[in-house]
Amino acid sequence: MFYFCSMKNVHLVWFRRDLRVHDHAALAAAVASGAPVLPLYIFERDSWALPEHSRRQFDFLMDSLTELDEALTERGARLIVRKGDALDVLADLHRRHGIEAIHMYEETGLPWTRARDRAVRRWAVQAGISLREQSQPGILRGLKGHDDWTSRWAEALNAPRIKAPESIRAATQAAGPWPIAEDFCLGPDDCAGRQTGGRTAGVELLRSFLAGRGRRYQQDADRPAISETTGSRLSPHLAFGTVSVREAWQAAARARAAYVQDGDTTFAASLTDFLERLEWRARSIQSFEDRPLPQTGSGEDFRPEAAADDPRLAAWIDGRTGFPLIDACMRALRETGWLNFRMRAMLIGFASCQLWMDWRLPAERLGALFTDFEPGIHYPQVIAQAGLRGRRMPVVRNPVRLSQQLDPDGVFIRRWVPELAALPDAYLHAPWDAPKAELARAGVIFGQTYPMRMVDHAAAAREARERIARVRHPGRPLQKRPEPKQPAPKAAPRPSRRSEAKQADLPFRSRRPNGIRRPARGPVQLSFDLGQPPSVPESQSV
């Protein structure tokens, strides 16, 4: 490592999950101080040893850091990349440069992250360094009551975005090798379809979503065969902060207003749904900020702990359960690092309800497969889908019915489970019901070409509901859910916003003044880097 200059009273910007120079309050504050600025990223060994962290996330991060370094370099400062324990790295930089202040965003992370940040806070006080933490827009630390949460969140989202600094007075220019995945024992990953990291890719996704891809988001976001195109796909960018939530929110609100004006109600309704998901995101992270994970033996937890070598866990994570949609989702996830919300909910619900496994190991394994792993969304969802918390009983999803509804023609299943491709649609969703002659014609031999289903899903779901109800509402008689009499329709309409919010265990709010239907307060600043609001392609104008 070579330092060609060293200054005192440096303001350090510690980048974590905010890998951009636009709309970055911590960077803006450091630059505004007038002091020399030291932009830093730390690869923390203990963090990469966490079971939820994986190679696909590392690779996405490297793409993003490369672009962040370019953006900083253009402005006069290099990104200083260090490997090691955060406290050691910060103490070393303090010795070399004399740090006056550290600017960073608060991070709502895993217990490990919280412990690290507490230690850094203590160290900074002892070292006489001013720690200036910015809150994530709308996420409030130490919140006492939630009464005005919505209005404070809306205020943060509608506030003008912060311009990227034009130039940065650098404290130092460091050259030296960046770590590689193998330094953290992250071996090769078969994620050929991983999303590209970096701000360019994030902004391009946002643009293409708002300019056309997202038109049928409301109708198609749950359908696994097409949701990879109709969904925004912004999740890893929001998780690593290459695009800020406020940028996404304001761009979508502007585009929505343009579509309303043009009479494209389909697109406008889709963007209303998208904006609502961004609100769910904030609510979820806020809930994780407020309430830690359930502890073993706390009474919130009632399933037997799964062993790491439990064959049910292996069959589930490898996509060998005998349920075509579950297996297709797992295989798709392994190869792409992404799934839509309903498919994620189905996977974790199957592990924790139909297979009755403790939520921890499945949650860790699933988290590692997501390029977009975000603890503040992932864990509250896992806990809600497993029925541990929440105001309502969880929806125990039926993987066969979902398969018939959301992949009626079997396009997704045939793509990811080719050994079933020759089965007719009528038997593709539940091959165990197929007549022997059909199985023989399609070359399906249970136990050889494809596994027999590992559980009677309907009976297991009934039992799970009863067990959860006994724990959550002791003494209350169980309300039996009637079994559907008719075979499921081929393609079900998308569930209402109310039922979706219920399934996600998010409070449904009718459109109240502070909700997303409210026009933005004050002028919404146009993004210099996101450009003008997308024009409506003629073919999509009503």
Ligand SMILES: Cc1cc2nc3c(=O)[nH]c(=O)nc-3n(C[C@H](O)[C@H](O)[C@H](O)COP(=O)(O)OP(=O)(O)OC[C@H]3O[C@@H](n4cnc5c(N)ncnc54)[C@H](O)[C@@H]3O)c2cc1C
């Ligand atoms: C068990 C489980 C685990 C999940 N783990 C993660 C995770 O680790 N990281 C992650 O980003 N999302 C997670 N989700 C939420 C959701 O599935 C993904 O955000 C979504 O599939 C990402 O695709 P997209 O960017 O196209 O989303 P879009 O549908 O376009 O939504 C836009 C953004 O809104 C947010 N969002 C969407 N749905 C939800 C939701 N239900 N709750 C909170 N925020 C939401 C995400 O930031 C997303 O990028 C999880 C859901 C479940 C059921």
